[in-house]
Amino acid sequence: MLYLKNLYYHPAASTTPILNNINMELAPQQMGLIIGRSGSGKTTLLEILAGLAQCSKGEIYWREQKLTSEHLQQLGGLVFQFPERHFCG
Structure with a gap:
C-alpha cells in the first residue's frame, strides 16, 4: 500500500504552496489517476x-516503511510528455 500523508510543497520562490495537505492510499496493483x-x-x-x-512537509510510505527521495528514485521513474522542458539537451 502506498500512502501519502499530509503532503505539502511550498517552494521558496512562490507566495503560495503548490501542494497543500495531499492524502492518498493506493493498494498494490491498483491503478491511480x-x-x-x-x-x-x-x-x-x-x-x-x-x-x-x-x-x-508530509510523509510517503510503502506499507509501513517511510520513503525518502533516495528510495523513490530507486523504485520508480517518470517520463515527461515534453522532456525538453525538464532536461538540457
Whole structure:
C-alpha cells in the first residue's frame, strides 16, 4: 500500500504552496489517476513521487516503511510528455 500523508510543497520562490495537505492510499496493483487543471500541481506531485523533488512537509510510505527521495528514485521513474522542458539537451 502506498500512502501519502499530509503532503505539502511550498517552494521558496512562490507566495503560495503548490501542494497543500495531499492524502492518498493506493493498494498494490491498483491503478491511480491524477487529474486537475493546468497549474494545479499534478507534475509537481509526480516529481515528488519519482524522487526528483522533495516535499516541504508530509510523509510517503510503502506499507509501513517511510520513503525518502533516495528510495523513490530507486523504485520508480517518470517520463515527461515534453522532456525538453525538464532536461538540457
